Amino acid sequence: MTILKNIVLERNGKKPILLDVFNSTTEKECPIVVFCHGYKGFKDWGAWNLMAKHFANAGYCFIKFNFSHNGGTIKNPIDFPDLEAFGNNNYTKELDDLNDVLNWIEHNFQDNSKVNKNEITLIGHSRGGGIAIIKASEDSRVKKLITLASVCDFSKRTATIGNLEEWKKSGVKYVMNGRTKQQMPHYYQFYEDFKVNEERLNIKSAIKKLTIPHLIIHGDNDTSVSIKEGENLHKWNPNCELTIIDGADHVFNTKHPWEKEVLSAQLKDVAELIQEFINKKA
Template identity: 60%
Template structure:
C-alpha cells in the first residue's frame, strides 16, 4: 500500500507532508523513517522505489519533507517556497522529526495497528544523516540508526560558514541549485541558530552517546561529502559497522527525475544492506 502526500498539520508551525509504504496485513512492522538532505525532498529521484523495497520486506517506511525545505502542501516537489527555505535551520528540522515521531507513535495515527512502536529505525541521507544522529542520541524511541552519505560536522558546512561578516550585514546569502537554477536563500538566522545550539549540534559528541546499533554507508568517491567523514563517524561510534560503496557518488548513482523501474546498482546495494541490518536481531 502506498499512501502519498499526507499532511501533518501543527499549531503555529508549517505542516509536514509525508508518505507511507507498507503491506497492510495487520502485522506489527518495524517503522523506518527516512530524512532527506540539504536541498532534498521526499519525492526526489528514486526515493519512491527505495520506499517500495522496504515495504516489500515487511517494513513500514515513512518519508517526509522537512517543513522548511522549500516545498509546499500543494507542491511538495522542488522549491516553490523559497521564503520558507530561507527560514530553515537545524532546530526546525529536529523539531519536525520529533513531531513526526510523536504523531506516528500516537493513538491518532491511522495505521497504528500496522506498526511496532518499539522498533523504529532512522535513515538519514547527507545533512539528514547528521539530524538523524542527533535525534537518535536524544530519543530512546529510536532502536537503530542508518546513515547514507552523512555529514560528520555541521560546523564545516558551507551553509553554516562562509563570509560571515557579509552574511550578517546583508541578512541573507544565496546558493545556486545546479538542477533548478534557483538562487536558494539562506537567512543569517541559520548561523545564529547554529551558534546558539552548537553543543547540541556537535555530531561527534552525539554519535558517541548512541548505544543502539548504527550502520554507516558511504561512497568512497563521494564528491559532496568526502568518505573521510564516514571514517570519522565510524571512529567515534562503538556499536556500528561501516560499509563503503565503490565507484559511486553522493546519491549512489540516482538522479532526479528517475524514470527507470529499478534502482541503480549502487543504491540497490545500499538498500539491501540497510534492510538486512534493520531486520537482523542484533
C-alpha cells in the first residue's frame, strides 16, 4: 500500500481542496473509490483512515478529501479552525468540489496502468450521501454509488436551521458542535443558494434518474439521520439495494478520535458489503 496524504488541489479563484490517496500495490488494475464526508465532517475524522487502508489492502485506490469550505484549512485539516469558510459553504460548492476531484482523478491517473480511472465508485456519508447521489445522477464518470446513513432531503434541513425571517435579518444562524463546543455559523447565503438551485438539489428527483448500481446502507440505531430516510431512497428507486446494519449508529459505532487499530464490527461489515457490491458484475 502507498499512502499520499494532504495533496493540495489548487484551483483558480476557488479555495484549494486537500486529498488523500491510499493505493494498493497489487499488480492488477485498481478500481477507484472516492469518499465524501458529511456535515461537520472531514476526511481524517474517526476511523476513515482505517477504512481507507482496508480498501487499499483489498486492491482499491481509495481517495478521500475535504470539501473546500468544511471549516478545515490546508495547514490544519482536522476540526474547524476556519469557521468563516464553514459559514460560506453550500451544497453547490460541494458539488463543484466533487467535480474538481473527479477532474483531478481523470488528469492524474490517465497514464497510470495500475489504476482504472474508468471504474469510479462514489461513497457518500450523511450529507455527503446526498451530494454523491446528485453528482452520480449527472456525471457519467461515476459507475457505482454507495450511500452511508444518507440524508434524503436537503430542503427540510435547509429551511429548518431556524426562523427564516430572523436568519435573513441577522444574516447568520449558529449551530453548536457538540464535540468541539464551537458555535458553527451558517450565513443566509446557504438558503439563498439552495433556493436558486432547488431543482438540481432535489435528491428524490436525482435518485429516480439513477441507472447505475446503488447500495444504500443505514444503521437501525441512527439517531442523527432516521432510517426512514434510507427507506425513502430505496422507495424512490427500487432498483437500488438497501442493507440495514443491526445496532449501528450514524457513524457505524465509531467516534473521533478513533484510537483503536481495527474498525468497529459495524464499520467492518459496511466495508465488506461495499467490497462485495463493487466486485459484483453488472
